[in-house]
Amino acid sequence: MNYRIKKASLEDLEATAELFNQYRIFYRQESDLARGKAFIRERMLNSESDIFLVFVDGKAVGFVQLYKLFHYTKLQKQWLLSDLFVHPDYRGRGLSVALIDRSKQWCEETGACGLMLETEKTNDIGNQLYPRCGFEYDGAHNYYHWWK
Template sequence: MNQFNVIQANSTHIELVAPLFNSYRQFYGQTADLIQVRNFLYERLVNEDSVVFIAVTQYNPFECLGFTQLYPSFSSVAMQRTWILNDLFVLSNFRNQGVGIALLNAAKDFAIRTKVKRLTLATAIDNYPAQKLYEKAGYIKDKAFYHYQLDISIPGSNEFHS
């Protein structure tokens, strides 16, 4: 049986998830900035710009093991809402213990409850552990479309673009 629970975070959970979000950003080469991370997460949750699920230990609900963050989007072709699973992070000492798959399942259950067309995500081409996890969770690699991005730099901004 799992030794953790997955719950939907709200603004009262900022202090739990902020250190993990900070580590997640560092994994992607960003400078640590806990104050900016707290502000960013607070704005997302208070403004309902995103949905965050966190895995917390059963015995200590103040210990966060991992998180996932979803952003809303739409499919013009299907004329339906979609969710972008933009972030997934599990502390290294809790990987391969079911935390990642539990977070993905919470996102899937939420997507079903909100009656969306699909969940989408992207991961680095060389992030094989994540790819294995996503495929185990039923995600299918897109072979029909290439994905492109155009980074927009704002002078003086430390904004992170994923």
């Protein structure tokens, strides 16, 4: 299958926002295309994340969104692979792996030490995909959240 991956820009906002909305629905969030679009637009305008889109036959069918972090022991930049989504009609064709590979390439291009991610324990697809792509499960740490 032929596909193309490109770094998203404001000209890709509509397609990115639609995929982001579908991604949020996958994680049991209410559909809110307008707020999601505003969120993505703000990330782009403020250079707060880097998004790569995968296109099949000229149509955006998936994306990965990366946020910059810094690793305290390696004393280097790293990327948080925050969001990864491929439209259900295009799954099983290696597009998620291609987006992960592009993210790894982005680490090389930006001098980052690597990628980190978290996913729900119930995400069976992701929990099989990430080890296949060279990610190591970190069972030694607890992750906590504080929400206001």
